[in-house]
Amino acid sequence: MSNATSTVTNLRQHLIDPEICIRCNTCEETCPVNAISHDSRNYVVDAAKCKFCYNCISPCPTGAIDNWRHVPADAAYPLADQLLWDTLPAQVALDEGQKVGAGDTATPLPDDVERIAAAATSGQGGVAPPPWSAAHPYINLYSIQKPAVATVSGNFRLTAEDASSDIRHIVLDFGNASFPVLEGQTIGVLAPGLDANGKPHHVRLYSVASPRDGERPRYNNLSLTVKRVCSDHDGAPVLGVASNFLCDLKKGDKVNIVGPYGTSFLMPNHPGSNLLMICTGTGSAPMRAMTERRRRKSSPKEDGKVMLFFGARTPAELPYFGPLTRLPKEFIDINLAFSRVAEQPRQYVQDLIRARSDEVVRLLRDDNTYLYLCGLKGMESGVDEAFADICKNHGLDWKTLHDELLRQGRYHIETY
Amino acid sequence: MSIDYNQKIPNNVNLGENKTLQRALEHWQPEFINWWKDMGPDDSQSFDVYLRTAVSVDPGGWAHFDYVKMPDYRWGIFLNPAEEGRKVNFGAHKGEAAWQEVPGEYRSNLRRLIVTQGDTEPASVEQQRHLGLTCPSLYDMRNLFQVNVEEGRHLWAMVYLLHAYFGRDGREEAEALLERRSGDADNPRILGAFNESTPDWLSFFMFTYFTDRDGKYQLCSLAESGFDPLARTCKFMLTEEAHHMFVGESGVGRVIQRTCEVMNQLKTDDVAKIRAAGVIDLPTIQRYLNFHFSVTMDLFGADVSSNAATFYNTGLKGRYEETKQDDDHQLSDATYPVLEVGDGKILTIQAPYLNALNERLRDDYVRDAVSGIERWNKIIQKQGIPFTLAAPHKAFNRKIGPLSAAKISPAGKVLSEGEWTHHHKEWLPSVEDRAFVSSLMGRVDQPGKYANWIAPPARGINNQPIDFEYVRFN
Numbered sequence: 001m002s003n004a005t006s007t008v009t010n011l012r013q014h015l016i017d018p019e020i021c022i023r024c025n026t027c028e029e030t031c032p033v034n035a036i037s038h039d040s041r042n043y044v045v046d047a048a049k050c051k052f053c054y055n056c057i058s059p060c061p062t063g064a065i066d067n068w069r070h071v072p073a074d075a076a077y078p079l080a081d082q083l084l085w086d087t088l089p090a091q092v093a094l095d096e097g098q099k100v101g102a103g104d105t106a107t108p109l110p111d112d113v114e115r116i117a118a119a120a121t122s123g124q125g126g127v128a129p130p131p132w133s134a135a136h137p138y139i140n141l142y143s144i145q146k147p148a149v150a151t152v153s154g155n156f157r158l159t160a161e162d163a164s165s166d167i168r169h170i171v172l173d174f175g176n177a178s179f180p181v182l183e184g185q186t187i188g189v190l191a192p193g194l195d196a197n198g199k200p201h202h203v204r205l206y207s208v209a210s211p212r213d214g215e216r217p218r219y220n221n222l223s224l225t226v227k228r229v230c231s232d233h234d235g236a237p238v239l240g241v242a243s244n245f246l247c248d249l250k251k252g253d254k255v256n257i258v259g260p261y262g263t264s265f266l267m268p269n270h271p272g273s274n275l276l277m278i279c280t281g282t283g284s285a286p287m288r289a290m291t292e293r294r295r296r297k298s299s300p301k302e303d304g305k306v307m308l309f310f311g312a313r314t315p316a317e318l319p320y321f322g323p324l325t326r327l328p329k330e331f332i333d334i335n336l337a338f339s340r341v342a343e344q345p346r347q348y349v350q351d352l353i354r355a356r357s358d359e360v361v362r363l364l365r366d367d368n369t370y371l372y373l374c375g376l377k378g379m380e381s382g383v384d385e386a387f388a389d390i391c392k393n394h395g396l397d398w399k400t401l402h403d404e405l406l407r408q409g410r411y412h413i414e415t416y
Numbered sequence: 417m418s419i420d421y422n423q424k425i426p427n428n429v430n431l432g433e434n435k436t437l438q439r440a441l442e443h444w445q446p447e448f449i450n451w452w453k454d455m456g457p458d459d460s461q462s463f464d465v466y467l468r469t470a471v472s473v474d475p476g477g478w479a480h481f482d483y484v485k486m487p488d489y490r491w492g493i494f495l496n497p498a499e500e501g502r503k504v505n506f507g508a509h510k511g512e513a514a515w516q517e518v519p520g521e522y523r524s525n526l527r528r529l530i531v532t533q534g535d536t537e538p539a540s541v542e543q544q545r546h547l548g549l550t551c552p553s554l555y556d557m558r559n560l561f562q563v564n565v566e567e568g569r570h571l572w573a574m575v576y577l578l579h580a581y582f583g584r585d586g587r588e589e590a591e592a593l594l595e596r597r598s599g600d601a602d603n604p605r606i607l608g609a610f611n612e613s614t615p616d617w618l619s620f621f622m623f624t625y626f627t628d629r630d631g632k633y634q635l636c637s638l639a640e641s642g643f644d645p646l647a648r649t650c651k652f653m654l655t656e657e658a659h660h661m662f663v664g665e666s667g668v669g670r671v672i673q674r675t676c677e678v679m680n681q682l683k684t685d686d687v688a689k690i691r692a693a694g695v696i697d698l699p700t701i702q703r704y705l706n707f708h709f710s711v712t713m714d715l716f717g718a719d720v721s722s723n724a725a726t727f728y729n730t731g732l733k734g735r736y737e738e739t740k741q742d743d744d745h746q747l748s749d750a751t752y753p754v755l756e757v758g759d760g761k762i763l764t765i766q767a768p769y770l771n772a773l774n775e776r777l778r779d780d781y782v783r784d785a786v787s788g789i790e791r792w793n794k795i796i797q798k799q800g801i802p803f804t805l806a807a808p809h810k811a812f813n814r815k816i817g818p819l820s821a822a823k824i825s826p827a828g829k830v831l832s833e834g835e836w837t838h839h840h841k842e843w844l845p846s847v848e849d850r851a852f853v854s855s856l857m858g859r860v861d862q863p864g865k866y867a868n869w870i871a872p873p874a875r876g877i878n879n880q881p882i883d884f885e886y887v888r889f890n
Contacts, residue, residue, distance in 0.1 A: 019874070020666075020874055020875070022658070022661055022662045022665045022666070022788070023784070023787065023788070024632075024657075024658035024661055024662065025658075026654075026655055026658045029654075029655075030475050040783070040787060041787070055475035056475065058475065058478070058479040059475055059478065059479060059655055059658070060658075061658045061659040061661075061662035062662050062666070063875050063879065066879070086794060403472055403474070407474070
C-alpha cells in the first residue's frame, strides 16, 4: 500500500557564488568534514559530504559561501559542474508533486517562519544544533499553499477569571492527517481573512504544549498555550490577530495549520539527561511538553533531574499552576517566581537561579544537562548575568561554558 | 577556546597565569594606544564603526559584528587551538615534536622573521591613515577601518610572541615596532613596499589585493613553522587576512565595473572622454596594477637566498601548503627554476631548491594573483568591452635581486636604458595619472551613496544592506 518510494525528497544544496568568492581558502580550511575543495578556478561544496554545520559561514569575508539552492536530492549539482561555473545557476522551480515528502527538510520554509525563527534564536547567535540524542523531527510537511486542517477539540482558560491575562489551553485534532511533532517544535497558524493591506495575515508560530504522543495519548491531537494579545510591546492597545482568533475558537471549529517547524529546540532522549528549564508566561508551552514526555515514560528513574524556573506576575496568571504544583517533588524541582504579588518583593527567575545556585551549578557541571530558555526577550540578559555570577562564585567560566553548551546543542533559547 | 574579555588584554592564552608577561604587555598596551591615536586613521577616532571583533577563535565566534569606536576595539592575543602531537614537518628537524619554546640556536633568525612580519602591520595602518577622509562610501570606509584595526591586532600577535619568548630583546623589538614610521627618511619601516605612500583609494584596493596577498603567503609559510606558537598565531591571522584581500579584489572589481558601465553609456574607449566622465580608464588601472604587482614581487626577497635556505632547513619557515607537497620536505638535492638575465634575454636556470624558496613562494603567489586578475577580466567581458588586464612579467620593475640590474618590459623583454626611459610611462602610473585619480577622491558619507567612480558592492557586510549605516559620525 505504501507508495513512499515514489516520493522524491529535496535537498537544500550548499553552493558558493563564484562571482563573489575571492578564493581565500578560509572555508576549505574551516570545514570539519572536508566537503569544500577547489581547483584553479572555483571553490565548490560536495553535497554528499556537507553536514550543514555552518562553520564556514561566518568566517567567509565575502558572503559568497552563504548560497543555497533547493534541488531534488537525486539531482544535486555535481562538483564537475560547479567547477566550471562563472555564475550561480538560478533556483529552478521544483515540481509541486515533489514538494511534500515525508519529513521534507528541503522545501524552503515560509519567509515569516524564517524571520520569526531568526529573531527568536538571536540570543544564542542563531540556530544551535539539537541535543545528540534528540529524535529526528519532521518539518515543513504542510505549506501555506497546502495547510493541514485541524479541528478544535477543546479550549480552556488556564488563568483565573480575575487575572489580567487570558491564557488558554487549546487542543487541536488532526483527524486522519499526519502531523507528527516533537516537544519543543512549533506549528504555524493561518488566521482567516486579510490584513489592512488586503494581504493574507502573516503566519503566527506557537510552541506545541503537548508531548509527541499527543495531548490525549494515541489520539491524533496536540495542544497549544495561547495568550490573548490585547496590547503591543509598548503597551498600546492592539488586538493580536491570531491569538484572538485562537482564543475565541469553539469546539468543532476548523483551523489551517502549517509546519511543523524546529530542528534545534528539542529534548535529549538518553538516560541520565537532565533538563534545566527557564520560562515565563506562555514560554512554558515547550517546557510542559518536555515535562509531560518525561512523566509519561514508563521508567522515569532512568532519567536525570528535571529543574524548572518559571516566572509570572502572580500565581493566578501562571499557566498550568494547579497541575504543576501537584507533580511529585522527586520528579521535578519547581521554582516559581512572581513579580507582582501584593506586599511581597518582586521576584524574577534570575533571582531564584541565584538562590538555587548550588544545585544549578551542580547541573551545569554535568555534561548531560540541557538548558532551555523560552519566554520574553527581556529575561535573556538577566538570566545570562545570573549564570555568569553563580559560575564565577563557583570557579566556572560562564563564557567558556556557554560557548561549549551552544556548540554541543545543550543550550536552547527561544524568546520574543 | 573562548576569549577572556574581562582581562585588560583580551586573550585565549591564559595571560592571567603569567604575571610577568601580563605586566610587560600591559606596559606596552598604552604605548600601542598612543601610537594608534598618533598614526592610526586620521580624524575618525570618535566614529562608531560597524566592526567585526573576534569573541572566540572557533568558527562560530570569531566574527562578531557591532558598532565600536576604533580606540576601544578589543585588540588582543588569539591563537588557534593547539594541534595534538604536532611535529616539525620539514627541514633538518623533520619528524621531531614541534617546539613550544624557541630553540636557542635559532633564536635570532626566528626573532628576525617575527620582527619583519610584525613591522608590516603598523606600517600599512600608517600608509592608509588619510584614506578615511576621501572614502567613496560608508561601506568602503568601514572596510578600510576593519582592515586597519585588524592590522593593529596582527601587530599584537607578533608582539605577544616577542614578549613571551624573546625576553629583553623581544621587548625592545616590540618598542621599536612602534617607533619606526612608514616613509620616514630616518627611521623607515623595514620593507620597501611599506614605505610607499597609499595616496588614493585605487592604490588602497591594489595594495590590499597585491601586497596584503604577499602577507597571506608569508603567513601561510610561517603557519607551517616548527615553532608552534608562531604557527598557531599565524593560522588565526590568516582568517582575518582573508577580509583584506576581499576588500582589494572587490574594490578593484567595482572600479572596473563602473568604468565599463560608463564606457558603454558613452559608447567610447577614448581615455579623455572616459576621464571627463569622472571614472578611471582601464589603461590607468593596468598601470596601477603593474606598479603594485611589481613592488610586491620584491617583498618575497632575492631570487636566490641563503637566508631562505636557512629558515627552511632549520624548520622556522615552510613553503606554502608545505604538508600538501609530495616530496621529502628536506629538498637537499632538489632544484628549482629561477630567472637570470644573460645575452640580452631572460634565462631560466636551475638553482638549488633550498636557495630558491623565495622564488617558489613568489610563484605560488603569482598563480593566485593572476587568477584574480582573470576574474576582473570577466567583469570586462561581461560588459562586452574588448580589453584585457594582465599581470606583468615577474621580472618587471624589480628593485631587489639580480633582476633589478636589468630593465624589463611587462611582456618580459629585456630593454635598453633608452627603451625603458621612452616607454616606462606606458607601463607605470605617471604623475598625471596619479593626479587624475586623486582628483576623483572626495568623501561620500551618506548611507547608500557611492562615489561616481566606483560601483556599489554586490552585497553588504554581514548580510546588511548596502545602504546600511556602516559608520556613524558623532
